Amino acid sequence: MTKDFLQIVIPESVIGGVTICPSFELPFNEGAVTGIYSDVEQIGYIVQQLQYNNQINLHFRKEGCYERLTIMESLKFEKALYSSNEVLEDILKMTGLMDKKSVKIKDLNEVQVQRVRFAKLLMHEQPIHILEEPFQNLDVETKRIVDIVITKLKEKGYIVYLLANNLEDLLSSSDQLYRLDSTGLEPLDLQEERKESEKTSETESQLIKLEKIPTKLNDKFILFNPPEIDYIESVDGLVNVYVSGDAFPCTLTLNDLEQRLVPFGFFRCHRSYIVNLQKVREIVTWTKNSYSLILSENERTHVPLSKSKLVELKKIVGI
Numbered sequence: 001m002t003k004d005f006l007q008i009v010i011p012e013s014v015i016g017g018v019t020i021c022p023s024f025e026l027p028f029n030e031g032a033v034t035g036i037y038s039d040v041e042q043i044g045y046i047v048q049q050l051q052y053n054n055q056i057n058l059h060f061r062k063e064g065c066y067e068r069l070t071i072m073e074s075l076k077f078e079k080a081l082y083s084s085n086e087v088l089e090d091i092l093k094m095t096g097l098m099d100k101k102s103v104k105i106k107d108l109n110e111v112q113v114q115r116v117r118f119a120k121l122l123m124h125e126q127p128i129h130i131l132e133e134p135f136q137n138l139d140v141e142t143k144r145i146v147d148i149v150i151t152k153l154k155e156k157g158y159i160v161y162l163l164a165n166n167l168e169d170l171l172s173s174s175d176q177l178y179r180l181d182s183t184g185l186e187p188l189d190l191q192e193e194r195k196e197s198e199k200t201s202e203t204e205s206q207l208i209k210l211e212k213i214p215t216k217l218n219d220k221f222i223l224f225n226p227p228e229i230d231y232i233e234s235v236d237g238l239v240n241v242y243v244s245g246d247a248f249p250c251t252l253t254l255n256d257l258e259q260r261l262v263p264f265g266f267f268r269c270h271r272s273y274i275v276n277l278q279k280v281r282e283i284v285t286w287t288k289n290s291y292s293l294i295l296s297e298n299e300r301t302h303v304p305l306s307k308s309k310l311v312e313l314k315k316i317v318g319i
Helices: 040-050 071-081 088-094 110-121 140-155 167-171 190-207 254-264 307-317
Strands: 013-015 018-021 033-037 056-059 128-132 159-164 176-181 184-188 213-217 220-224 231-235 238-243 246-250 266-270 273-276 280-287 290-295 302-305
Touching (some): 033 167, 040 056, 040 128, 071 110, 088 140, 140 159, 176 190, 213 254, 254 266, 266 307
Parallel strands (some): 033 176, 056 128
Antiparallel strands (some): 013 018, 213 220, 231 238, 231 273, 266 273, 290 302
8 A cells, every 4th residue: 555545634624614524634554443533413524525435445324225135135246246255154144144144124123234234344345444333323242243343354454444423332442543523633542541431331330320129019019129128038939028027029039139139238148038237136046056137127037047157247247
């Protein structure tokens, strides 16, 4: 590749005296994936400027498909059109479409159509690939497939650009990251952005943490906050949640409840019991080899404590 070949300049766009998009040169990172974070209007303008450049394969998010063709027929057409050497069965497996190969495009949902678009992308062999909003409105599995396709393009030595208005979408897939705003194209520290994103995700997770325990009484569902619960008992596979001395049937297993409630101070004190440690007043010897927890409310309710769990409990409460 010559330097002239690599210079792709986006001209400035000014409407009514307002700069919609500044002039900038696409950064060149050979064999790398470059993410460009921008707003929807600027992305649309960039795509418009590049759509007739024969050096580039421009992957439109809403690229048209022949809806009357099956997936296999569509890929065969694409393979012939671009004289691709790709093996169609490999592409179908990679994009999770093997079991849908005989289904017509018109009968697919939007996410499946997106997979078809990315399957076709693998047969385009221009040296530069620009992907418009590659992760928008996709499920987790399809996002994983898109990442695989992008990696495949990178391994072939192609230059890949990802245009997106969601920074999170670019962090995991980009080797280089830029922000485009009215002042121009600015490089971002990818590692710092990833760390900041992780911190934000952890904070949001802590802020929105909410847990309700569902029970059913007659024809209605009753949801309890963890602090309301005294203990939980499982007898012959039937689970009851005890609140203020009353039992409420629960369809969750004891294992499921344990996973949900441990962060709220609950303890699996016996193979058939989970207790709210905030409600425990005393630990007493019940028989020579067994113990019991006495709760502070509900007429001195006793909950069994396995001998094997005693040491663990002592560590938790610091005795």
